[in-house]
Amino acid sequence: QKEVEQNSGPLSVPEGAIASLNCTYSDRVSQSFFWYRQYSGKSPELIMSIYSNGDKEDGRFTAQLNKASQYVSLLIRDSQPSDSATYLCAASTGGGNKLTFGTGTQLKVEL
Amino acid sequence: NAGVTQTPKFQVLKTGQSMTLQCAQDMNHNSMYWYRQDPGMGLRLIYYSASEGTTDKGEVPNGYNVSRLNKREFSLRLESAAPSQTSVYFCASSEAAGGGGYTFGSGTRLTVV
Numbered sequence: 001q002k003e004v005e006q007n008s009g010p011l012s013v014p015e016g017a018i019a020s021l022n023c024t025y026s027d028r029v030s031q032s033f034f035w036y037r038q039y040s041g042k043s044p045e046l047i048m049s050i051y052s053n054g055d056k057e058d059g060r061f062t063a064q065l066n067k068a069s070q071y072v073s074l075l076i077r078d079s080q081p082s083d084s085a086t087y088l089c090a091a092s093t094g095g096g097n098k099l100t101f102g103t104g105t106q107l108k109v110e111l
Numbered sequence: 112n113a114g115v116t117q118t119p120k121f122q123v124l125k126t127g128q129s130m131t132l133q134c135a136q137d138m139n140h141n142s143m144y145w146y147r148q149d150p151g152m153g154l155r156l157i158y159y160s161a162s163e164g165t166t167d168k169g170e171v172p173n174g175y176n177v178s179r180l181n182k183r184e185f186s187l188r189l190e191s192a193a194p195s196q197t198s199v200y201f202c203a204s205s206e207a208a209g210g211g212g213y214t215f216g217s218g219t220r221l222t223v224v
Binding site: 008032034036042043044045046049088090097098099100101102103104 | 155156169205211213216
């Protein structure tokens, strides 16, 4: 069973701080990694993708990938209350571009 | 641009009833997927279709069937609903060749009593 693991949280950070979300995966052949944001009662929304080792930045978001350690992270700079949501990590597995999702980390940004 | 459209948004079924969840995408994506999301379990793949004309089982296919009607549409059928199928169901699509992420529909909240 290929797994993607995340700490369920909640992770609480003050407004303006950096939120750090972490994820590990078990399938060494995974090539593609994604972070989704899901607000309560809504569908997941893709916010970051990363395919090679290192950092990838997009606005306030930075995704980090370390394939040797099978570790993916998401940093959110200058956290805002609107960032409060559940963040899902996903890794590609097998053919057909299937994704395996973690159970998500709940982030709370406090005023 | 509608993206991925799912119907219905809410449904209550009695045990043993059948129903079909509909999904359509207008992004010309090759691959489509059905997931269910349960508290503490995350998103689990039920069935997927890598391309028009093909379907394959995912992690939790028992009790479900699917049909890839054409490139746009991918339906999920519950033949005899059970309380264990109470869940939120999401349809998603992706451009498989690029290995890109999914675009999700808005979901169907299904309750089986």
